[in-house]
Amino acid sequence: MRYRRFGKTNLPLSVFSIGTMRCLASEENARQTVQQAVSLGINHLETARGYGKSEQYLGAALKAGLPLSREQLYITTKIPPTPDADTMRQYIDESLLRLQLDYVDCLAIHGINTWEHLDWVQSGCMQAVVEAVNSDRVRHVGFSTHAPLEVILAAINTDLFEFVNLHYYYFFQHNAPAVELAHQKDMGVFIISPADKGGQLYTPPETLKHLCQPFSPLELNYKFLLSDQRITTLSIGAANPEELREPLTVAEGDEFLTQAEVEVFGRLETHLVETLSTDLCSQCYACLPCPENINIPEVLRLRNLAVAYDMTEYGKYRYRMFENAGHWFWGSKGDRCTDCGDCLPHCPQNLAIPALLRDSHQRLNGQAGRRLWE
The missing domain is CATH 3.20.20.100 (NADP-dependent oxidoreductase domain)
Known part of the structure; x- marks a missing residue:
């Protein structure tokens, strides 16, 4: 130790x-x-x-x-x-x-x-x-x-x-x-x-x-x-x-980090970029605040991981905390999007954020969750 x-x-x-x-x-x-x-x-x-x-x-x-x-x-x-x-x-x-x-x-x-x-x-x-x-x-x-x-x-x-x-x-x-x-x-x-x-x-x-x-x-x-x-x-x-x-x-x-570990991290990054292509959210947070209180970057981060690395179960685990864990995990789910378009001019990657939010909800929504110690 x-x-x-x-x-x-x-x-x-x-x-x-x-x-x-x-x-x-x-x-x-x-x-x-x-x-x-x-x-x-x-x-x-x-x-x-x-x-x-x-x-x-x-x-x-x-x-x-x-x-x-x-x-x-x-x-x-x-x-x-x-x-x-x-x-x-x-x-x-x-x-x-x-x-x-x-x-x-x-x-x-x-x-x-x-x-x-x-x-x-x-x-x-x-x-x-x-x-x-x-x-x-x-x-x-x-x-x-x-x-x-x-x-x-x-x-x-x-x-x-x-x-x-x-x-x-x-x-x-x-x-x-x-x-x-x-x-x-x-x-x-x-x-x-x-x-x-x-x-x-x-x-x-x-x-x-x-x-x-x-x-x-x-x-x-x-x-x-x-x-x-x-x-x-x-x-x-x-x-x-x-x-x-x-x-x-x-x-x-x-x-x-060893050279072998650095190479694996490089492999993970390359796979993320190649798999998500033009749908990759870079986590710049420029899309906030959202009028519907959607935590857009976190929703899209979970989508990034689900699409690129098949971390869908993890995504579902975290996504179901939205609207159920209060200030411990803030934000509304992606289906709350009203297509108001407020986020679109702020995204440097020109992502179709409303469509990606709906897709995230379809992939990750499930039974509501709560914090373990509650």
Whole structure:
């Protein structure tokens, strides 16, 4: 296992972190998963107030004893933004009680996803967080986000935070400016769910597997991220101890991309361009805002992946979150398009956006989905 400095926190975190959202089948399963992770060299454990019994289960695992002492482990919990300090004080107290801890190493404001959330932090709940830091109940403060890029950049620019948890993967690089800004400000960068949200890469389609040979798609995504020295750690949302095996095969690997890996990334890019041709959305985001609140770039990104790499199941998984996950995954589905044409003059590629939105909906629409921990 390799370890990297988590920005200005100066914490030496393992390059993989164990997220405990999915190992909730039982307290014993959570204990075994956490224990196995720590045995394999992971020293950063992450949970959240909103993850069902996750804090409670992690607290029990810590109480039962792990291969590392408390001083060698780094615990993060996440608490949602609140419009007032009193609610945040209550939430911090409750999280520490469930975790059976006197302090957490890191507290992340969970889901600064809108301008309103950012306002709450600046004018409301941050007072309680600062009090917790001053009383040594919280050592370091950051935030997690599923927000549009402009909100993420604004949150980073408040200079209130020491780290950020965000989405950034080979198949979703739109948040690259946030990674760079965080790096410039010496913030730790924690990548959320690279296996799952990064493309359901633990169950890749045959087309994608073939294009990635001799590597697995999951391995390549991990290498893409870990070759970036601005990034500190990647989340593994293991549901059980067995799911720790494949990610950790790259934990000791070279920190730079090999020539063979670079060639595969080139192959993927060439295939994307050749397959989609004049229908390829370049993800410039110039088409926004949409009068019908359609998240046009994200809808078309999912179409890109489905057409080029046969990542249709992943596309359906994400597409069905539209209109069902609130601020965690904003936007309406493609069938909401009214052919108003507002987006067309702004597209530098002259894409037939309304037609592509309808095609995306036909390919990807299915049963409505919700976030796992809801």
